[in-house]
């Protein structure tokens with residue numbers, strides 16, 4: 270990838286069958302208060318002319334694009350994708366990436382089917398919810414002192430301690446399995462032996478990619494879990510991961526994240542008293 274883009278991942282969403290492209294920037298690749306526009310481009314080959322899928326409606330503030338153009342449906346396996354970042358009228362393109370790069374057609378179809386089954390399995394035996402992705406760049410929050418370059422006030426209701434307005438953006442809906450503590454066997458061993466841990470693990474699809482400090486919110490209970498650093502692949506096809514297990518911690522009822530407004534998504538603001546009192550999320554039957 271280029272100096273700016275750490276990854277560009279085009280995938281087929283198992284529910285809608287639409288192409289979704291996710292990308293990430295290297296930490297520090299652009300200023301935290303930069304506000305770039307992103308365009309998604311496709312081409313038949315590296316040397317061919319690139320066609321911009323969203324010439325008049327650039328992606329702004331997020332790093333994902335859903336293509337609802339019927340035309341792409343038939344040729345998604347054959348085209349290359351790239352992302353062009355427009356920052357103050359200077360354009361930077363990512364390296365071109367194909368869908369399931371270098372895979373054979375049979376393998377691609379098999380992988381798509383395995384992903385679809387994993388998705389169906391999660392939706393039937395997991396808990397419905399959403400991932401919130403912590404912003405890496407955007408407009409600085411008013412709580413940030415420009416002279417001190419502080420990351421923000423921890424309990425700021427506008428940026429949730431991130432220093433960036435809004436703090437998080439909503440990623441796609443994603444069911445998850447809540448796994449028992451001990452999923453991650455590597456425990457800290459100190460002078461007093463093995464330390465007990467309240468951490469659990471969440472199992473979810475690999476796309477969209479989830480990062481440490483992202484938050485998963487249960488649609489039914491409103492409980493929020495912060496994703497930790499430890500992850501492990503729990504299902505894969507060849508070297509393509511399908512399901513990922515991530516260490517996660519239930520946020521304390523006093524956490525400012527519970528004021529994050531999810532009403533647009535049918536999730537009421539959590540009732541703080543209920544978060545610790547209610548039973549664990551019911552598995553969907």
Ligand SMILES: [Zn+2]
Pocket residue numbers: 410411412413421422425426427428429430431432433
């Ligand atoms: Zn703030």
